[in-house]
Amino acid sequence: MAGFRTLDDADVAGKRVLVRVDLNVPAKDGEVTDATRIERVAPTIAELSDKGAKVILLAHFGRPKGEPNAEYSLAPIAKATSTVLGKPVAFAPDCIGDAAASAIAAMKDGDVLLLENTRFHKGEEKNDPDFVKALAANGDLYVNDAFSAAHRAHASTEGLARVLPAYAGRTMQAELEALEKGLGKPVKPVVAIVGGAKVSTKIDLLTNLVKKVDALVIGGGMANTFLAARGTDVGKSLCEHDLAPTAKQIMIEAASAGCAIVLPSDAVVAKEFKANAANEVVAVDAVPADGMILDVGPKTVETINHWIGRAATLVWNGPLGAFEIAPFDAATVAAAKFAAAQTKAGKLVSVAGGGDTVAALNHAGVADDFTYVSTAGGAFLEWMEGKELPGVVALSR
Numbered sequence: 001m002a003g004f005r006t007l008d009d010a011d012v013a014g015k016r017v018l019v020r021v022d023l024n025v026p027a028k029d030g031e032v033t034d035a036t037r038i039e040r041v042a043p044t045i046a047e048l049s050d051k052g053a054k055v056i057l058l059a060h061f062g063r064p065k066g067e068p069n070a071e072y073s074l075a076p077i078a079k080a081t082s083t084v085l086g087k088p089v090a091f092a093p094d095c096i097g098d099a100a101a102s103a104i105a106a107m108k109d110g111d112v113l114l115l116e117n118t119r120f121h122k123g124e125e126k127n128d129p130d131f132v133k134a135l136a137a138n139g140d141l142y143v144n145d146a147f148s149a150a151h152r153a154h155a156s157t158e159g160l161a162r163v164l165p166a167y168a169g170r171t172m173q174a175e176l177e178a179l180e181k182g183l184g185k186p187v188k189p190v191v192a193i194v195g196g197a198k199v200s201t202k203i204d205l206l207t208n209l210v211k212k213v214d215a216l217v218i219g220g221g222m223a224n225t226f227l228a229a230r231g232t233d234v235g236k237s238l239c240e241h242d243l244a245p246t247a248k249q250i251m252i253e254a255a256s257a258g259c260a261i262v263l264p265s266d267a268v269v270a271k272e273f274k275a276n277a278a279n280e281v282v283a284v285d286a287v288p289a290d291g292m293i294l295d296v297g298p299k300t301v302e303t304i305n306h307w308i309g310r311a312a313t314l315v316w317n318g319p320l321g322a323f324e325i326a327p328f329d330a331a332t333v334a335a336a337k338f339a340a341a342q343t344k345a346g347k348l349v350s351v352a353g354g355g356d357t358v359a360a361l362n363h364a365g366v367a368d369d370f371t372y373v374s375t376a377g378g379a380f381l382e383w384m385e386g387k388e389l390p391g392v393v394a395l396s397r
């Protein structure tokens with residue numbers, strides 16, 4: 001790819017190669033429930049290992065806020081990575097210091113080692129130069145293969161590229177090329193669907209997105225914040241009430257940009273967040289005070305499919321409901337199947353992205369029918385906005 005050094009340019013035999021990967025995979029009770037992100041970085045790891053590098057993987061998992069926390073340990077992910085690669089992946093209980101250094105000293109050429117969650121240190125998210133230095137002490141070269149974390153200017157995604165010879169991994173290359181091909185000059189009308197749960201980290205992105213798309217369909221937890229901003233009582237639903245002013249501003253920006261905002265008209269509500277919890281379909285203005293919206297309702301699905309039917313290009317990040325627990329997967333599955341059918345019929349270019357979004361498309365059995373499925377969620381939306389991603393910019397230096 002233009003402007004980058006890639007693995008074709010790297011002499012890695014016998015070298016300690018620090019490889020930033022995104023192993024922030026959907027998991028439950030220590031088991032990986034969707035291995036797509038691991039499968040996507042496997043070719044880079046395998047290539048480096050085959051070329052005789054000591055492959056040292058750096059990754060984050062969840063948001064442990066700079067403190068060690070067993071819930072966010074990467075130890076179980078080392079096992080899942082080993083299964084995908086079909087070779088052993090050792091694990092070190094810290095990403096810097098003695099624990100990392102001694103595990104690396106024990107490596108032979110071709111070995112693969114995963115270091116513990118970089119976000120167990122405050123210096124990671126602060127991109128603290130001392131923490132960058134401590135990470136860099138373990139490597140001769142740096143490879144960034146985490147496109148889906150490239151919107152973060154963190155020590156392991158950005159800082160390292162400034163202090164070590166830096167290269168783009170195969171997935172980083174492939175993601176950028178595929179997004180440019182699918183969405184570089186999107187055919188109009190462009191419809192975006194944004195759902196999911198990361199409301200505070202994604203809502204700001206919608207301000208620019210409404211200037212780029214013809215319609216923005218909002219579902220999942222994100223929709224609740226918009227409904228609340230409009231004065232709808234969403235009961236106990238996942239909702240970030242303090243972001244209501246941002247949501248209102250986005251609706252104003254959308255109106256002036258000529259972008260239609262499509263919010264749910266009905267919802268599936270339950271009193272508990274668990275599989276097969278007793279539930280009912282209600283209009284969004286009739287959510288019980290003790291109820292939670294866990295999916296958009298069937299009328300909303302019809303509306304969403306109408307918009308997908310009008311689109312020439314679909315951009316999708318974030319499931320429409322809590323798709324991991326039945327029956328709250330219904331809307332996501334129905335819309336995914338319809339988008340896949342439109343794509344197969346040659347009527348739609350469909351590009352979806354996000355860790356859970358990929359899992360949801362796999363759950364619906366249609367991931368292979370989309371035009372392109374990115375591993376990236378937030379990074380994908382920022383790329384769509386036209387923003388420069390710090391992790392990508394650092395590689396281009």
Ligand SMILES: Nc1ncnc2c1ncn2[C@@H]1O[C@H](COP(=O)(O)OP(=O)(O)OP(=O)(O)O)[C@@H](O)[C@H]1O
Pocket residue numbers: 195196197198199219220221238293294295317318319320321322323324353354355356357358375376377378379
């Ligand atoms: N109405 C809802 N209430 C609670 N959780 C919801 C609701 N709708 C969707 N979700 C949850 O949203 C989560 C996915 O959101 P998220 O924003 O992380 O998407 P993503 O595709 O993984 O993107 P990224 O890669 O940026 O994390 C799922 O775990 C799903 O259960």
Ligand SMILES: O=C(O)[C@H](O)COP(=O)(O)O
Pocket residue numbers: 022024062063148149152201355376377378379
């Ligand atoms: O899941 C993601 O989108 C990436 O792994 C980045 O995670 P973050 O939103 O916690 O930075």
